[in-house]
Amino acid sequence: MTGADLGLEPNAYSRPLSISVTKDSFEVGGYQEFALFRRKHLHLEPRGRLMKTDELLTPFFDRGLIGKDFIDMGCNAGYWSLRAGLAGADWIIAVDIDPHRSIALDLAVRWLGVEDWGLMERFYTWTSRVTDYFDDHEVVCALGLIHWLYHLTGHMSLEEIVAWLADLTTETLIVEWISANDPDVVEHGHLGSSHEDWTEDNFVDSLGARFVQVTRLGYSEASRVLYLCEGKR
């Protein structure tokens, strides 16, 4: 596909979404690849590019999210929403501009609901631009998103993007730094030509001004770094 308007079709150049469902497994392919299994107990397995990020976030999810409300901004097929649901989050909102992604997640939640894991009534998927969303949440997940916010809003600086994400967060922000030389950013011109403020140091300074504890969890990919930000100032 050439010349797609990424504002209308943000996943035009991603690997196509695919779903394969049996009684015992629900497998998803595309930008996010993962599988749900009903073995002795329910098992959610990351694949491909999700694996490293999942490894870095496992200690956070292992702490449990019981009683928390969680929003997954730019959820894609909803891996992080499912992860939060299985970690016990009370209320999960998954937002993506692409309706196909929300449908994939709806189907996964229905598949889980067959066994009455109590997840269905805690899950909400919403097809929308994340910037149309104004309610705050205890846990905000913004992975693979900041370059999209810069690109699609056309006016938010890095400082404004961090401020906007922090305003939506009452406790914890999980966010991914994406550098200007990231292959997706370069290929799709997400940052345009002038983006001098787009440095990891500026990103960390902006996070540090808004959160008491900013933990650099590590590289999710060569040009992407995961941060866990806790305690709103």
Ligand SMILES: C[S@@+](CC[C@H](N)C(=O)[O-])C[C@H]1O[C@@H](n2cnc3c(N)ncnc32)[C@H](O)[C@@H]1O
């Ligand atoms: C790079 S993927 C990241 C997916 C997921 N958060 C992850 O890290 O695995 C970006 C996702 O954000 C969605 N997206 C991009 N801009 C958006 C916007 N302004 N509002 C809502 N969703 C958006 C895209 O449709 C895509 O599914």
